[in-house]
Amino acid sequence: MTVSGGDLGRPDAHRLVHEPAVRGGAVAISDGRPLLDVHDLSVSFATRDGSVQAVDGVSLQLGGGEVLAIVGESGSGKSVCAMSLMGLTRGPNATISGSAMFAGRDLIGASEAELRRIRGAQLAMIFQDPQSSLNPVYRVGDQIAEQIRAHEPFVSHAQALARAVALMERVGIPLAAERVRAYPHELSGGMRQRVMIAMGLSLGAKVLIADEPTTALDVTVQAQILEQLKRLREQEDLSIVLVTHDFGVVADIADRIAVMQTGKIVEQGTAEEILREPKHPYTRGLLEALRPSKKADAPRARGGALLLDIDNLHVSYAGRSRRDATIDALDGVSLELEAGETLAVVGESGSGKTTLLRCIARLIEPTDGTILLQGQDLARAPRRKLASLRRELGVVFQDPQASLNPRRRVGATLERALRARGLGKVAAQSQVGGLLERVGLKQGYATRYPHELSGGERQRVGIARALAGEPRLVLLDEPVSSLDASIRHGVIELLGELQQQLGCAYVLVSHDFATVEALADRVAVMHVGKIVEFGAAKQVLLEPKHPYTQELIAACPRLPGGVASSAWTMPRSSFSA
Amino acid sequence: MVAFVARRMGSLVAVLFAITVLTFLIFQAIPDGDPALRMAGRLASPQQVQAVRVQWGFDKPIYVQYAKTMEKVLDGSVISYSQQVNVEQEIVRDLPPTISLALGAGVIWLVFGVLFGLLSAVYAGRWLDRLLSVVALTGISMPVFFLGAIMLYWLGYKWGLLPLGGYVPLTVDPWGWFTHMLMPWVALSVVSVGVYSRVLRANVLDVMREDYVRTARAKGLSERRVLVRHVLRNSLMGIVTLWGLDFAWVIGGGAILVESVFNLGGVGQYAAQSIGRLDVPPVMVITMLVACAVVVLSAIVDIFYAVLDPRVRL
Numbered sequence: 001m002t003v004s005g006g007d008l009g010r011p012d013a014h015r016l017v018h019e020p021a022v023r024g025g026a027v028a029i030s031d032g033r034p035l036l037d038v039h040d041l042s043v044s045f046a047t048r049d050g051s052v053q054a055v056d057g058v059s060l061q062l063g064g065g066e067v068l069a070i071v072g073e074s075g076s077g078k079s080v081c082a083m084s085l086m087g088l089t090r091g092p093n094a095t096i097s098g099s100a101m102f103a104g105r106d107l108i109g110a111s112e113a114e115l116r117r118i119r120g121a122q123l124a125m126i127f128q129d130p131q132s133s134l135n136p137v138y139r140v141g142d143q144i145a146e147q148i149r150a151h152e153p154f155v156s157h158a159q160a161l162a163r164a165v166a167l168m169e170r171v172g173i174p175l176a177a178e179r180v181r182a183y184p185h186e187l188s189g190g191m192r193q194r195v196m197i198a199m200g201l202s203l204g205a206k207v208l209i210a211d212e213p214t215t216a217l218d219v220t221v222q223a224q225i226l227e228q229l230k231r232l233r234e235q236e237d238l239s240i241v242l243v244t245h246d247f248g249v250v251a252d253i254a255d256r257i258a259v260m261q262t263g264k265i266v267e268q269g270t271a272e273e274i275l276r277e278p279k280h281p282y283t284r285g286l287l288e289a290l291r292p293s294k295k296a297d298a299p300r301a302r303g304g305a306l307l308l309d310i311d312n313l314h315v316s317y318a319g320r321s322r323r324d325a326t327i328d329a330l331d332g333v334s335l336e337l338e339a340g341e342t343l344a345v346v347g348e349s350g351s352g353k354t355t356l357l358r359c360i361a362r363l364i365e366p367t368d369g370t371i372l373l374q375g376q377d378l379a380r381a382p383r384r385k386l387a388s389l390r391r392e393l394g395v396v397f398q399d400p401q402a403s404l405n406p407r408r409r410v411g412a413t414l415e416r417a418l419r420a421r422g423l424g425k426v427a428a429q430s431q432v433g434g435l436l437e438r439v440g441l442k443q444g445y446a447t448r449y450p451h452e453l454s455g456g457e458r459q460r461v462g463i464a465r466a467l468a469g470e471p472r473l474v475l476l477d478e479p480v481s482s483l484d485a486s487i488r489h490g491v492i493e494l495l496g497e498l499q500q501q502l503g504c505a506y507v508l509v510s511h512d513f514a515t516v517e518a519l520a521d522r523v524a525v526m527h528v529g530k531i532v533e534f535g536a537a538k539q540v541l542l543e544p545k546h547p548y549t550q551e552l553i554a555a556c557p558r559l560p561g562g563v564a565s566s567a568w569t570m571p572r573s574s575f576s577a
Numbered sequence: 578m579v580a581f582v583a584r585r586m587g588s589l590v591a592v593l594f595a596i597t598v599l600t601f602l603i604f605q606a607i608p609d610g611d612p613a614l615r616m617a618g619r620l621a622s623p624q625q626v627q628a629v630r631v632q633w634g635f636d637k638p639i640y641v642q643y644a645k646t647m648e649k650v651l652d653g654s655v656i657s658y659s660q661q662v663n664v665e666q667e668i669v670r671d672l673p674p675t676i677s678l679a680l681g682a683g684v685i686w687l688v689f690g691v692l693f694g695l696l697s698a699v700y701a702g703r704w705l706d707r708l709l710s711v712v713a714l715t716g717i718s719m720p721v722f723f724l725g726a727i728m729l730y731w732l733g734y735k736w737g738l739l740p741l742g743g744y745v746p747l748t749v750d751p752w753g754w755f756t757h758m759l760m761p762w763v764a765l766s767v768v769s770v771g772v773y774s775r776v777l778r779a780n781v782l783d784v785m786r787e788d789y790v791r792t793a794r795a796k797g798l799s800e801r802r803v804l805v806r807h808v809l810r811n812s813l814m815g816i817v818t819l820w821g822l823d824f825a826w827v828i829g830g831g832a833i834l835v836e837s838v839f840n841l842g843g844v845g846q847y848a849a850q851s852i853g854r855l856d857v858p859p860v861m862v863i864t865m866l867v868a869c870a871v872v873v874l875s876a877i878v879d880i881f882y883a884v885l886d887p888r889v890r891l
Contacts (some may be wrong), residue, residue: 045618083791084632086794086795088791088794088795112800113644116797116798116799117797118797119794119795119796119797119798120795120796120798123796125795127788127791127792132787132788132789133788133789133791133792134789135789135792136789136811136886136887137809137811137885137886145799146796146806147796147797147798150796150797150798150799150802151797157639183888185887185888196792197793199796272825273813417849481848554796
């Protein structure tokens with residue numbers, strides 16, 4: 001059977017290519033050529049500080065019905081690589097060389113007009129954040145219809161909308177006939193990403209490029225979206241280029257994996273080869289970083305004294321009108337935490353875990369209930385006493401880039417935190433160095449600005465700031481989720497060490513089970529404002545009782561058992577980042 | 578959407594009431610503003626002043642005075658102190674030139690502001706962008722009375738292309754109306770074209786970096802469609818707000834300078850003359866008119882905003 005390149009443009013062309021893709025083997029080939037053949041792709045951008053080589057001589061092949069994963073950390077060039085295939089990196093500052101043969105044409109050398117006909121019609125792309133990727137001012141149906149009509153100008157708007165409904169049903173959107181009239185903000189994150197997929201498939205695209213398609217989504221939603229992609233691959237022979245930083249996602253779905261580092265592909269092979277026997281040290285490091293470190297059972301100075309006692313905490317917001325019911329962000333939450341312990345609060349977005357944290361810091365006024373910190377009620381404390389009570393608290397925020405003042409040197413930031421504790425200027429300055437060393441940074445870092453630090457170093461500064469007041473309780477709000485996998489490990493270890501040295505207690509909010517497993521003594525699982533399960537970490541993670549906890553843990557993408565070496569003793573502990 | 582409009586209208590009434598109270602109080606507090614003294618004339622005896630005071634109700638408590646004033650404002654019987662003529666009839670007579678000025682200039686500055694701003698953004702950093710930014714800054718820094726005088730001298734006096742000021746009603750002579758309004762329109766819009774084009778340029782450049790613009794390109798839309806449907810529409814939000822406020826300001830007689838330079842005889846010119854005579858009633862009524870115009874147009878802008886951006890309707 002021969003299939004010429006041009007035939008691939010026909011909507012039914014994939015039916016001609018009926019031999020099954022060779023899973024886990026070599027590139028699936030239809031007529032001696034892969035569907036997408038990228039050769040020696042390089043992309044560099046001219047910046048004020050000279051030229052930056054984002055992609056450096058990348059060669060890739062994608063067969064029909066195959067899933068190729070491009071894995072790398074932020075800055076590895078994986079997204080630029082994917083976007084260059086769509087021609088989305090073109091611009092006066094970009095230099096792009098190499099070739100990418102698709103359907104008989106070179107995507108790199110193609111003119112804008114040629115590229116426009118391919119984009120969306122044969123080659124589609126979905127992005128990381130479906131919320132910002134959809135235009136907020138148009139109904140989702142109209143956005144899908146717009147794409148159909150851009151390529152098939154003789155289709156009426158009504159016909160295009162009817163096709164949009166069918167597409168939305170195909171990607172698993174219930175009540176598609178109603179949802180087609182919804183605005184993006186009226187849909188959930190998972191539904192929005194499904195709309196993006198529907199849009200991508202609206203003209204029978206052969207290849208879907210998915211750039212971190214589940215990173216912005218909750219873990220149970222992530223599992224659903226990955227399931228949907230798998231189904232499309234199996235039922236419709238869709239080829240997928242999956243760009244991700246997450247090996248857990250990859251293990252679930254990829255046939256082949258290419259690992260990228262600083263613009264180059266350092267290792268490429270079948271999913272099994274890469275996950276079982278990674279050859280390149282960088283790949284090994286990435287996989288190593290995913291392995292959960294077990295909570296050290298070292299003896300600790302545990303007084304057993306009750307530090308934090310939250311009882312029947314309520315936070316509710318009134319609806320806009322009398323018709324609207326009040327919204328309970330927290331609905332009768334009760335928790336206990338002993339001195340020197342770590343309590344992890346897990347749950348999906350909207351579960352109320354961040355609200356709980358804000359209540360403890362009294363950034364939100366609780367509607368009802370008590371928060372006793374060493375016997376003092378934070379929930380009822382008068383405003384003027386708050387400052388002294390807050391001194392017992394340290395907070396580490398999710399995004400260190402956003403939570404450090406960019407115009408202040410690291411030393412000045414820490415000095416301010418120390419002086420807030422009541423130290424004089426000289427005393428505070430003398431302690432900055434010690435504080436930096438405590439979090440594993442050199443004293444010289446005091447004169448640097450936040451933008452001169454890496455993400456991991458910035459978060460260490462964030463931790464140092466939280467510790468400046470020698471707090472009894474530190475609130476950790478997703479402390480590593482904005483960091484790359486390979487540096488998460490170090491920060492988590494640091495948090496563990498500091499707890500042993502200083503004896504402070506942590507309240508950790510996280511959606512990442514690897515972090516939770518590494519740090520937590522107790523785990524509370526939250527769902528729509530309530531705690532559905534609360535107990536010792538091991539018990540909750542290994543023998544979850546509540547169905548929601550079971551669902552949550554099952555949804556975590558994980559590496560196949562036995563892939564990595566000895567540390568994977570418990571099959572349950574293979575939660576990925 | 579209906580609920581949104583109803584909510585917006587409810588708050589509108591409350592704001593209008595607050596505005597009339599505030600305006601009334603401000604004019605009560607003007608120094609040397611005893612209305613009875615001013616109305617009775619310079620040579621009046623104390624008895625005559627007292628008579629005027631009683632006749633006009635200036636001796637009553639302040640809330641009674643407010644009620645009386647508002648009654649007069651609403652049934653259109655406010656009388657000016659100095660000339661004893663009906664203020665509202667004067668304003669109604671002066672409104673056509675002012676509305677003509679606001680509408681024409683508003684269209685000009687919106688169209689050219691958006692056009693120049695869009696061109697600047699699309700060609701950002703290139704020579705056209707630089708040229709337009711120089712033009713915009715020149716326009717912004719050009720005083721209206723200077724520009725007006727120059728235009729009157731050359732276009733009106735030297736070359737005789739356009740009439741030298743004055744106003745001809747549209748209903749009487751449409752062409753005459755147009756030629757009389759052309760210079761005032763241009764003089765008034767020059768500053769706004771500059772401001773609007775700068776604001777729009779910044780907005781467009783911001784929106785171009787949005788993820789959904791990237792999506793629009795990935796869909797295979799033409800560059801023109803991406804620009805108009807996805808970039809321009811989302812960039813217009815700030816401009817709409819600005820336009821509503823500026824338009825209301827002109828309607829309420831804000832273009833005092835332009836109206837005076839071209840002797841249009843509009844509301845602004847009337848306000849200027851009344852201020853000169855410390856004639857409180859016309860100034861107060863015009864102030865209320867400006868405030869109401871601003872509030873009503875903001876409400877219209879908000880509703881239009883909700884049409885542009887569905888998220889606002891929440």
